[in-house]
Amino acid sequence: MKKTIFALRFALLxxxxxxxxxxxxxxxxxxxxxxxxxxxxTNIVPANSDYWELSNFSTNAIDLSxxxxxxxxxxxxxxxxxxxxxxxxxxxxxxxxxxxSVNTTEQALRDWWGxxxxxxxxxxxxxxxxxxxxxxxxxxxxxxxxxxxxxxIDAATQGSxxxxxxxxxxxxxxxxxxxxxxxxxxxxxDVGSPGxxxxxxxxxxxxxxxxxxxxxxxxxxxxxxxxxxPHPKYQxxxxxxxxxxxxxxxxxxxxxLTNNAGxxxxxxxxxxxxxxxxxxxxxxxxxxTPPTILVAPKDIVAxxxxxxxxxxxxxxxxxPTYQWKFNGSPLAGQTTSxxxxxxLQTNNSGAYTVVLANSAGTTNVSAxxxxxxxxxxxxxxxxxxxxxxxxxxxxxxxxxxxxDFSVDLYGYRWDDNSANLGVAYxxxxxxxxxxxxxxxxxxxxxxxxxxADKFKAWWGVSNLPADLQIIVxxxxxxxxxxxxxxxxxxxQAALVETDAIGKVAGVQLSTxxxxxxxxxxxxxxxxxxxxxxxxxxxxxxxxFIAASNGDIGSPGWIVDPLHLTIVSxxxxxxLNWNSTTGRSYTIWYKNAITDGSWTSLTNxxxxxxxxxxxxxxxxxxxxxxxxxxxx
Numbered sequence: 001m002k003k004t005i006f007a008l009r010f011a012l013l014x015x016x017x018x019x020x021x022x023x024x025x026x027x028x029x030x031x032x033x034x035x036x037x038x039x040x041x042t043n044i045v046p047a048n049s050d051y052w053e054l055s056n057f058s059t060n061a062i063d064l065s066x067x068x069x070x071x072x073x074x075x076x077x078x079x080x081x082x083x084x085x086x087x088x089x090x091x092x093x094x095x096x097x098x099x100x101s102v103n104t105t106e107q108a109l110r111d112w113w114g115x116x117x118x119x120x121x122x123x124x125x126x127x128x129x130x131x132x133x134x135x136x137x138x139x140x141x142x143x144x145x146x147x148x149x150x151x152x153i154d155a156a157t158q159g160s161x162x163x164x165x166x167x168x169x170x171x172x173x174x175x176x177x178x179x180x181x182x183x184x185x186x187x188x189x190d191v192g193s194p195g196x197x198x199x200x201x202x203x204x205x206x207x208x209x210x211x212x213x214x215x216x217x218x219x220x221x222x223x224x225x226x227x228x229x230p231h232p233k234y235q236x237x238x239x240x241x242x243x244x245x246x247x248x249x250x251x252x253x254x255x256x257l258t259n260n261a262g263x264x265x266x267x268x269x270x271x272x273x274x275x276x277x278x279x280x281x282x283x284x285x286x287x288x289t290p291p292t293i294l295v296a297p298k299d300i301v302a303x304x305x306x307x308x309x310x311x312x313x314x315x316x317x318x319x320p321t322y323q324w325k326f327n328g329s330p331l332a333g334q335t336t337s338x339x340x341x342x343x344l345q346t347n348n349s350g351a352y353t354v355v356l357a358n359s360a361g362t363t364n365v366s367a368x369x370x371x372x373x374x375x376x377x378x379x380x381x382x383x384x385x386x387x388x389x390x391x392x393x394x395x396x397x398x399x400x401x402x403x404d405f406s407v408d409l410y411g412y413r414w415d416d417n418s419a420n421l422g423v424a425y426x427x428x429x430x431x432x433x434x435x436x437x438x439x440x441x442x443x444x445x446x447x448x449x450x451x452a453d454k455f456k457a458w459w460g461v462s463n464l465p466a467d468l469q470i471i472v473x474x475x476x477x478x479x480x481x482x483x484x485x486x487x488x489x490x491x492q493a494a495l496v497e498t499d500a501i502g503k504v505a506g507v508q509l510s511t512x513x514x515x516x517x518x519x520x521x522x523x524x525x526x527x528x529x530x531x532x533x534x535x536x537x538x539x540x541x542x543x544f545i546a547a548s549n550g551d552i553g554s555p556g557w558i559v560d561p562l563h564l565t566i567v568s569x570x571x572x573x574x575l576n577w578n579s580t581t582g583r584s585y586t587i588w589y590k591n592a593i594t595d596g597s598w599t600s601l602t603n604x605x606x607x608x609x610x611x612x613x614x615x616x617x618x619x620x621x622x623x624x625x626x627x628x629x630x631x
Contacts (some may be wrong), residue, residue: 022058022271024230025138025151025171026094026164026197032133033159033189045188048112049103049133052138054149055094057200057230057272063088066143071095071129072136072152073418073477079141083126093122094195100125113194114186121195133158134445135476149231155445155476169201169229203228203273203541209264209280218315219294220256222264224277225249230270237265255319258284290361291316297339297354297367301408302493303374306501307342310367312354320356327351333373344371376403379489379507379527380438380520380558381536385482387515389549393458394440394450395480397487399505400558401433404609408432409439409471411492412504416478419506420490421497425475433469435609436581438556440470443479456622459555468556482512510534517553519543564626572616577626579606587613590623598625 032047056062064087070079096109103109106123131138131153139150151171153162160174163182175182181196207225214220226232226249236246239262243251253260261284266277295313302308306398313321314337324334327350331339341348353366378422381398401407409431413424444450452470480487486508494502509518509529515534520527528534536543542557567574575587584605588598602623604611615622 022056022230023062023140023148024055024057025149026053026055027193028131028151028153028173029137029161029192030153031133031156031158035189036187037189041246047102048188049101051096051098051194053094053096053194054140055197056089056091059091061088061254063092067100068141069129071131073420073423074129076141076145083124087124089120093195096121096123096194098123098125098500099130099521100127101130112185112187112208116183118195124148132477132479135481154579159190163193164229166198166201168227169231170227182442196558201227201229202270203232203268203270203275205268205275205277209266211281211461213283213285214256216257216284216317217255217319218284220253220260221250222280222282223250224266226275227266228270230272230290232268232270235267237267239263252524256284258282258286276459287317288360289317291320291356291358291363293363296365297352299368300493301370301372302344303491303501304345304371306344306493306499307340307343308369308493310339312337312365314356316356316358316360318358320358323355325353346371374501375401375405375407377407377504378402378520379487379505381517381553381555382480382487382507383517383551383553384480384509385512385514387549387551393549394443396440396555398438398440398555400438401435404435406432406434412489414487414489416480417486419486419497421490421494423477424490425470425473425478431469431471438558440468440469440555441474444472444474447474456546458546462542465556484511485509501508515551519554522559530624564624566624572614574612574614575624576610576612579609579611581606581608585611586627592619593623
């Protein structure tokens with residue numbers, strides 16, 4: 001036994017960079033119960049705080065100073081270390097990390113869980129980085145920014161914490177009262193096992209890499225899989241030596257050549273155990289083959305001034321050469337697999353073709369690029385807090401086209417206040433928004449929970465535009481908070497969040513009272529997102545009371561600021577204003593500023609984005625005003 005323990009410790013020391021794997025995230029609660037059942041009677045109670053637990057499965061204490069944490073949306077760039085400052089986790093210890101949004105004292109937490117929570121369990125409070133009930137994750141990095149552990153959390157079942165499968169170590173099963181140390185809290189119907197784990201899970205390779213043969217110039221992939229707790233980490237070896245950066249379950253060689261042929265194996269460790277896979281032999285066939293397209297460049301719509309990159313991935317033996325063409329003409333010097341186009345103008349619109357060639361043949365593929373001026377797309381309404389009720393209503397926001405041409409929203413992406421393209425929701429359908437039209441984007445926690453028909457029933461079919469387009473999205477971590485948030489929208493071509501041209505629109509929201517939407521002021525054109533001045537009011541600017549739940553808003557309807565221009569002639573005047581096709585406008589007049597009331601001159605239904613009428617007033621002078629209606 002002593003020899004075995006010594007050999008294991010020697011192997012761990014010899015295998016650098018793995019000791020942090022001795023730690024594992026073993027439980028997380030992202031949706032706390034709001035009920036408490038006792039003696040057959042169920043009462044409503046306040047929800048408690050999100051929490052997660054970190055367990056040390058090693059035989060040594062670990063200094064956590066400098067460690068960092070963040071939820072799934074923030075990533076390492078948004079991580080912070082305050083909860084770990086001066087903190088050491090003992091061998092075999094589990095520490096609870098609790099968000100201070102509700103519970104702020106250790107006694108409050110112990111009152112919540114009661115005697116089932118051991119007095120020996122340490123509790124550490126942290127700020128921000130709550131876990132979304134609609135899906136989220138938690139990551140921990142060590143002081144050198146190496147990832148220690150990450151778990152993904154699916155949409156929650158209220159009142160049940162997530163933990164790991166004691167047979168596989170895979171995180172994500174729901175706690176069950178009486179199973180694996182789980183118990184019911186003392187003051188709510190929550191079920192979890194805070195401070196208690198079922199112990200480590202043996203490290204096992206469940207998928208061994210296999211012998212593989214590929215053609216030179218093509219992609220080669222060797223794959224393995226392992227399970228256990230702490231979670232497995234991988235290191236691939238080639239002919240017995242570690243491959244730098246090859247630390248994923250799969251090892252991919254994009255352009256395998258004959259010098260890549262040899263023996264591969266993967267070493268798997270979790271800081272407690274080390275196991276090595278069987279060997280797999282990669283053979284690379286040098287036979288000449290004509291080029292083929294593996295990944296084709298995609299059609300793209302960009303704005304004037306933006307930069308885009310078209311990329312092709314091909315294979316062949318010998319490896320193919322590349323030549324890009326624009327509308328059939330070769331582009332000088334563009335002979336790599338990627339074509340970068342910068343400072344785009346409308347004359348850059350057209351067909352871009354790349355020709356792949358080698359001694360065995362040629363092939364080609366094209367992508368269309370369309371460059372337009374940046375459209376005036378505006379976020380005109382947001383609801384981040386709904387009234388409670390029997391219907392499964394959800395957050396939504398409204399995008400309106402205040403320009404004079406239609407825009408296809410395919411590929412557009414949006415995110416909340418994390419403003420991160422990496423986790424943004426992408427519109428995958430060709431939704432065309434016409435001039436003067438508004439489109440609704442509404443969240444659904446799961447397929448079918450919210451649909452276009454359910455949204456219309458919520459607000460009342462007769463209250464909404466007959467042709468209202470509704471996009472239902474399911475996106476983990478992209479939701480709106482009623483206690484301040486943002487909506488940020490980028491076009492299909494934006495490569496980074498800071499692309500000022502590709503950033504189409506963005507608004508900030510303050511705390512929202514339930515049942516009211518934030519709106520864009522039609523007189524100023526400003527979306528304030530302010531709970532005092534920026535909320536919808538029943539009967540104003542098209543706002544109405546929803547058919548169910550009493551929410552107030554104007555989904556699908558907008559009012560544009562009117563700008564009336566007057567051109568005088570000898571016996572008449574021309575009155576012109578910006579208009580929206582299909583909307584009704586009334587022109588009023590007074591013969592003198594001292595007149596007590598306005599008189600209606602005419603009512604016009606607009607047929608274009610600009611409307612002009614003539615008033616044959618003779619020698620009389622008049623004052624004019626215009627008003628428009630959205631119904």
